[in-house]
Amino acid sequence: MIERSEADLPKRAPRSIQLDGREMAFQAGETILEVAQRAGVEIPTLCHDPRLEPAGACRTCLVEVEGQRRLLPACKTPAQDGAEVRTETERVDRHRKTLFALYLTDHPQDPEVAERGAPNQLLEMAARYEAPRDWGFMESLRDNRDADRNPYIHFNADTCISCARCTRYCEEVEGVSAISLAGRGAETTIATADNLSLLDTTCEMCGGCVDVCPTGAMGEKMPLTREAKPERELTKVRSTCNFCGVGCQLDLNVDPDGNDGRGEVVKVTSPPAGTTTNDGNLCVKGRFAYDFIHHEDRITSPLVRNEAGELVPTSWENALSVAAAGLHGVSDRHGANALGFVSSSRCTMEENYLVQKLSRAVFKTNNIHQCAAT
Amino acid sequence: MTNSIGEIRNADFLFVIGSNTSEAHPIIAMEMKRAVRRGATMVVADPRKIWMSTIAEKHLQLKPGCDVWLLNAMAHVICEEGLVDEAFVAENTEGFEAVRETVKRYSPEAAEEHTGISAEDIRWVARKYATTEKAGIYYTLGITEHTHGTDNVYALANLVLMTGHLGKPSSGMNPLRGQNNVQGANDAGATPIFLPGYQRVDDPEAHARYEEAWGTTFPSEPGLNLNVMMKEVGKSIKGLFVMGEDVVLSEPNCMELEKGMNAAEFVVVQDAFFNETCRFADVVFPASVFAEKEGVFTNSERRVQRVRKAVEPPGEAREDWRILIDLANASGADWSFDSPAEVYDELARDADKFSGISHARLDATVELPKTGLQWPCPSPEHPGTTFLHEEGILRGKGLFQAVDYRPPAELPDEDYGLLLSTGRTLYHYNCATQTRRESGLDAKQSEAWVEMHPRDAKKRGIEDRDLVEISTRRGSIQVRALYSRQVQPRCIWMPLHFFEARANVITNDAGDPVTDTAEYKVCAAEVRKVEEGEVREGLFPGTFYGVDAPA
Numbered sequence: 002m003i004e005r006s007e008a009d010l011p012k013r014a015p016r017s018i019q020l021d022g023r024e025m026a027f028q029a030g031e032t033i034l035e036v037a038q039r040a041g042v043e044i045p046t047l048c049h050d051p052r053l054e055p056a057g058a059c060r061t062c063l064v065e066v067e068g069q070r071r072l073l074p075a076c077k078t079p080a081q082d083g084a085e086v087r088t089e090t091e092r093v094d095r096h097r098k099t100l101f102a103l104y105l106t107d108h109p110q111d112p113e114v115a116e117r118g119a120p121n122q123l124l125e126m127a128a129r130y131e132a133p134r135d136w137g138f139m140e141s142l143r144d145n146r147d148a149d150r151n152p153y154i155h156f157n158a159d160t161c162i163s164c165a166r167c168t169r170y171c172e173e174v175e176g177v178s179a180i181s182l183a184g185r186g187a188e189t190t191i192a193t194a195d196n197l198s199l200l201d202t203t204c205e206m207c208g209g210c211v212d213v214c215p216t217g218a219m220g221e222k223m224p225l226t227r228e229a230k231p232e233r234e235l236t237k238v239r240s241t242c243n244f245c246g247v248g249c250q251l252d253l254n255v256d257p258d259g260n261d262g263r264g265e266v267v268k269v270t271s272p273p274a275g276t277t278t279n280d281g282n283l284c285v286k287g288r289f290a291y292d293f294i295h296h297e298d299r300i301t302s303p304l305v306r307n308e309a310g311e312l313v314p315t316s317w318e319n320a321l322s323v324a325a326a327g328l329h330g331v332s333d334r335h336g337a338n339a340l341g342f343v344s345s346s347r348c349t350m351e352e353n354y355l356v357q358k359l360s361r362a363v364f365k366t367n368n369i370h371q372c373a374a375t
Numbered sequence: 376m377t378n379s380i381g382e383i384r385n386a387d388f389l390f391v392i393g394s395n396t397s398e399a400h401p402i403i404a405m406e407m408k409r410a411v412r413r414g415a416t417m418v419v420a421d422p423r424k425i426w427m428s429t430i431a432e433k434h435l436q437l438k439p440g441c442d443v444w445l446l447n448a449m450a451h452v453i454c455e456e457g458l459v460d461e462a463f464v465a466e467n468t469e470g471f472e473a474v475r476e477t478v479k480r481y482s483p484e485a486a487e488e489h490t491g492i493s494a495e496d497i498r499w500v501a502r503k504y505a506t507t508e509k510a511g512i513y514y515t516l517g518i519t520e521h522t523h524g525t526d527n528v529y530a531l532a533n534l535v536l537m538t539g540h541l542g543k544p545s546s547g548m549n550p551l552r553g554q555n556n557v558q559g560a561n562d563a564g565a566t567p568i569f570l571p572g573y574q575r576v577d578d579p580e581a582h583a584r585y586e587e588a589w590g591t592t593f594p595s596e597p598g599l600n601l602n603v604m605m606k607e608v609g610k611s612i613k614g615l616f617v618m619g620e621d622v623v624l625s626e627p628n629c630m631e632l633e634k635g636m637n638a639a640e641f642v643v644v645q646d647a648f649f650n651e652t653c654r655f656a657d658v659v660f661p662a663s664v665f666a667e668k669e670g671v672f673t674n675s676e677r678r679v680q681r682v683r684k685a686v687e688p689p690g691e692a693r694e695d696w697r698i699l700i701d702l703a704n705a706s707g708a709d710w711s712f713d714s715p716a717e718v719y720d721e722l723a724r725d726a727d728k729f730s731g732i733s734h735a736r737l738d739a740t741v742e743l744p745k746t747g748l749q750w751p752c753p754s755p756e757h758p759g760t761t762f763l764h765e766e767g768i769l770r771g772k773g774l775f776q777a778v779d780y781r782p783p784a785e786l787p788d789e790d791y792g793l794l795l796s797t798g799r800t801l802y803h804y805n806c807a808t809q810t811r812r813e814s815g816l817d818a819k820q821s822e823a824w825v826e827m828h829p830r831d832a833k834k835r836g837i838e839d840r841d842l843v844e845i846s847t848r849r850g851s852i853q854v855r856a857l858y859s860r861q862v863q864p865r866c867i868w869m870p871l872h873f874f875e876a877r878a879n880v881i882t883n884d885a886g887d888p889v890t891d892t893a894e895y896k897v898c899a900a901e902v903r904k905v906e907e908g909e910v911r912e913g914l915f916p917g918t919f920y921g922v923d924a925p926a
Contacts, residue, residue, distance in 0.1 A: 153815050250746050367576055
């Protein structure tokens with residue numbers, strides 16, 4: 002969905018709809034769902050994403066519009082002046098119960114099985130709207146892609162509901178169309194060309210499909226293979242990505258008990274669309290490249306070069322005094338401008354401030370720079 | 376960036392030059408893709424075919440290093456066809472006449488000979504840029520990593536000023552920053568010329584204010600910038616403190632730097648990983664990664680955003696800010712910061728641009744439509760600044776700079792017949808200290824390669840995937856050759872991420888006369904076969920599928 006700024010819209014007389022009896026003004030082009038979201042009226046959705054063109058695929062958001070014989074999808078129906086829209090009626094409720102009950106007939110209901118790490122919005126909605134769970138059960142007919150050796154993205158066809166949010170994201174936002182719908186009816190599945198591994202397709206591993214999937218059918222492989230706790234048991238810490246200069250916001254999902262209580266980042270997820278500069282999008286590095294944090298190659302002790310010329314572990318106190326004496330020694334022998342300080346555009350603004358203050362105020366030289374020169 | 380990332384999707388014309396956006400800034404690329412999907416026109420100027428050029432209206436595949444020819448010729452067309460925004464130029468700028476005179480010498484026909492781009496295309500792009508209201512320029516290191524990098528930027532700025540594409544949403548001049556906090560590092564004063572907030576160290580008033588604030592004296596002559604400093608290591612620079620950068624891997628012509636490092640008397644390295652530079656260290660401080668500390672990063676669009684501590688550092692590793700305070704105090708200072716928030720407050724106290732921002736205020740923005748605050752933000756009530764130069768140009772008048780074409784420092788010749796450029800890929804990041812410790816990224820790109828046009832390869836008896844040696848006047852490295860039509864004939868390209876095939880052993884350290892930024896994008900090289908290669912099944916080291924599949 003293209004974000005519309007007010008300036009881009011033609012100026013017209015104000016228009017409004019009646020939403021559950023409440024008068025709501027709307028802008029030309031707004032859908033019933035968008036008006037409802039602004040009004041704080043909840044309409045359940047599964048296939049909807051504000052970054053994508055509305056698909057009207059999942060039928061979860063159907064509402065009653067006065068004068069219309071059939072229920073209409075709120076995500077795809079433009080608001081029209083004077084329309085009377087009802088989102089909570091006996092008929093809408095009956096529709097939702099029926100819909101979720103049908104979805105559940107080929108959907109595992111045991112959260113242990115259905116929730117492969119990520120929360121399953123279908124199960125949550127089915128519970129919220131008290132959908133019947135006894136309409137029988139059949140195994141999913143959708144094809145899996147178990148042989149896909151890509152390292153990040155796992156497709157669990159059993160929990161797929163063919164809402165096409167992942168395939169539309171792949172086409173409309175990431176623009177690579179690596180996955181698409183294939184098959185017909187109950188066999189409809191998410192496929193790659195010639196059933197290739199995502200590694201061998203146009204996929205750039207942005208993981209947007211994982212992010213948008215409402216049921217966790219598109220899941221992250223690594224937390225699964227490492228048997229990390231399910232997402233709802235993790236603590237989310239909002240931070241800024243440490244790779245390029247876009248400044249994507251991301252949520253570090255931390256298992257507080259991991260790493261002997263030091264905490265372990267077991268997953269990275271993106272904030273909701275529309276709330277950050279990255280609009281809920283991340284790239285392969287932001288979403289998946291967090292192994293370095295807990296890598297065994299991390300330096301875990303201060304090191305000082307001994308007389309034999311080897312770097313050996315030492316105490317902080319010793320390392321700091323050797324460093325201070327060494328830098329002062331160079332300055333004493335050759336003058337302050339014989340020292341150079343290289344700061345880092347990977348470190349925080351505060352740390353860069355401290356390095357330049359260290360260089361200038363303590364060691365009396367303006368020889369301070371970082372890789373912004375390159 | 377004079378605009379914000381969120382404005383890209385509403386642009387009607389995007390001129391992307393020297394930016395492999397989908398690989399180096401994938402999320403900004405998504406915004407550009409969204410604009411194109413909406414109906415915007417995108418033009419990509421790049422010597423290589425890149426992902427973005429496949430969806431561009433036009434791809435100007437110019438010869439490397441000819442940017443000034445292209446840009447001045449565009450300016451020529453804009454002047455010649457009366458497309459200059461004369462009112463904007465009169466009101467907001469100075470120095471236009473010199474540019475108008477200079478660009479007369481750059482006709483599109485002459486530019487065609489130098490750049491390889493047809494005069495017709497140059498005219499079309501110039502017209503389209505000048506006549507589209509929401510037209511933005513986006514560039515990165517393909518513009519700046521040249522000995523004429525500053526000239527390239529001036530030539531772009533001339534286009535912006537003469538068309539008045541400034542001070543408006545989706546319309547401006549947008550360098551995309553390469554590192555998470557390259558903006559913030561400069562903002563904080565980690566530069567030889569500027570104190571925090573771009574106050575010149577040789578400005579007596581600013582210098583005196585900082586001496587008073589810090590209660591000490593320090594010199595007011597600007598120091599050495601990084602490229603010069605690295606050339607002086609072991610010579611006039613005898614002692615070095617390096618935080619969070621693997622200089623030995625990332626500086627150009629790095630074998631010279633290694634000699635210098637060996638000759639240095641004392642080296643301190645502060646890093647989370649034992650990198651190449653640590654080999655020369657006398658002391659190594661174990662530092663932290665972003666997930667282990669508090670602070671702020673400032674992104675490309677000047678947005679200051681919070682970094683938050685999620686986990687504890689391993690072993691005895693400490694947060695970098697703590698180490699710096701400890702080192703200052705061990706060296707005779709008396710610093711008493713208890714948290715990064717306090718450090719930020721001191722920084723903001725003396726630098727107006729940031730003084731309306733604090734950790735507490737940033738923490739309160741999490742629920743806002745957009746997280747973080749964009750400087751300038753001079754007071755706690757100020758909402759921040761989405762795009763610059765809205766109420767007139769910041770420095771008073773926009774200054775035109777007439778520039779002439781200067782060739783790169785080293786071009787192919789009889790001994791070294793190919794033109795080498797280096798760059799980034801989507802799957803790795805800079806020295807790849809972090810990304811090569813990630814199994815998944817390694818599965819996608821596990822080894823270095825050089826992209827060669829099949830014609831150049833065959834001429835040298837090189838088959839696709841053979842192991843080859845690339846040499847320049849500075850050294851040689853071995854990598855796998857990849858037949859590619861992404862590169863032009865007589866040009867080769869390789870990624871810079873792989874320590875076992877260090878591109879910077881062979882790159883040229885000749886610097887731009889103003890910034891000293893090195894010419895990573897152009898040098899003369901030759902390639903010869905070392906041994907036959909085998910095609911590893913499934914491993915696809917190339918950057919995007921389709922264009923560069925083996926011939």
